[in-house]
Amino acid sequence: MKRKAWPQSWPGRLGRAVDPYVAALLGTVALAALLPASGAAATAVGDAADLAIGLLFFLYGSRLSSREALNGLRQWRLHLVVGASTFVLFPLLGLAAGALAPALLSDRLYTGLLFLCVVPSTVQSSVALTSTARGNVPAAICAGTYSSLLGMIATPLLAAWLIGSDVRFSAHGLLAIATQLLLPFLAGQALRRWTAPFIGRHKRVLALLDRGSILLVVYTAFSRGMTEGVWNQVTPARLGALVGVAAVVLALALAATSYTARRLGFRREDRVTIVFCGSNKSLATGLPMAAVLFGDAAGPVILPLMLFHQLQLMVCAVIAGRWSRRAPEPSAVPGPPGAPVQV
Structure with missing residues (x-):
């Protein structure tokens, strides 16, 4: 009997084309290069970006189900491995890349690479990829959620430790983080009883609002860089080197998480999630x-x-599509997961 093909979601299509959201990000960068905000316009755009950030984290708090987050604690070993990869392995890889900084990467780009290595894991794309590869989707939702919550504390601390004086980690910086990120998130949690139904009815509109907020942040940051002339330091050679270093970091992270999950004896679905x-x-x-x-930098x-x-x-996306084809067929009768396969 011919094996039925598993439906392909958006991660599978990303293997063949640039994601529309990424295209929008690149378009925003181009707009900032051609028409950067300056003077009074820059102030207005900056204030709008601050408000958008607060709204973004308010929506994050409103979407988070406390019950789901608590139920996910039962798989603490999985979340511990994901957290160790996000906040231990990646920073170590970033520090190791410091040997390349003088020759291949400018100081600003290396600072950005270090910051990349302390950013929390994602929720949306991890869940979509896990679903495509037939992994443990509920665990992926919880893992991304825990990482985001932990990142509100761990990311500023690690950035201040690894990057140093470039990070605004003073009392004023802590107050800014609490005001712009943590307080809106907590407000969303507190009001979730009333806001969650509204969010459920307007998912598409609010998704556009989410992405619009991010695009505004990107435009503001790149506009500041254009007006200050910092982009003159980013030559094509430096940019190519940055892509190469980022690709190596990603490859090492994929290899390390796959090896660790297999060595620790996780079942196939959990290995995909990890x-x-x-x-x-x-x-x-x-x-x-x-x-x-x-801030301005x-x-x-x-x-x-x-x-x-x-x-x-x-x-x-390529990996998820391949693992989907190798996964056992879902059983028509609910029961335990199928026999593990190597991933």
């Missing part, structure tokens, strides 16, 4: 954090994260 959640980085969380932590800092985001989508 690989995708442990190797992906969140653009939606990382960009607002960079805007708060680096955020432009070159967010470039490595944007490049890595596109790389992880394309590479992981």
Whole structure:
């Protein structure tokens, strides 16, 4: 009997084309290069970006189901491996890349690479990739959620430790993080009883609002970089080197999470979740954090994260499609997962 093909979702298509959201990001960068905001316009755009960041994290808090987050604690070993990859393995890889900084990467780009390595894992793309590869989707949702929550504390601390004086980690910086990120998130959690039904009815509109907020942050950061002339330091050779270094970091993260999950005896579905959640980085969380932590210097800092985001989508989409074809067929009768296969 011919094996029925598994439906292909958006990650599978990303292996053949650039994601429309990434195309929008690139278009926003081009707009900032051609028409950067300056003077009073820059102030207005910056204030709008700050408000958009607050709204973004309010929506994150409103979407998070406390019950699902608590239920996910039962798989603590899986979440521990994902957290170790996100906040231990990646920073170590970033420090190791410091040997290449003087020759291949400028100081600003290396700062951005270090910041990329301390950003939390993503939720949306990890869940979509895990679903395509027939992994443990509920665990992926919880892993991404825990990573985002932990990242509100771990990312600023690690950035201040690894990057140093470039990070605005003073009392004022902590207050800015609490005001722009943590307080809106907590407000969303507190009001979730009333806001969650509204969000459920308007998912598409609010998804556009999410992405519009990120695009505004990108435009603001790159506009500041253009007006200050910092992009003159980013030569094509440096940019190519950055892509190469980001690709190596991604390959090492994928290999390490796959090997660790297999050695620790996780079942196939959980190994899929660990690989995708442990190797992906969140653009939606990382960009607002960079805007708060680096202020006017955020432009070159967010470039490595944007490049890595596109790389992880394309590479992981190919892997997810391949694992989907190798996965056992779902049983018509509910029961335990099928026999594990190597991933």
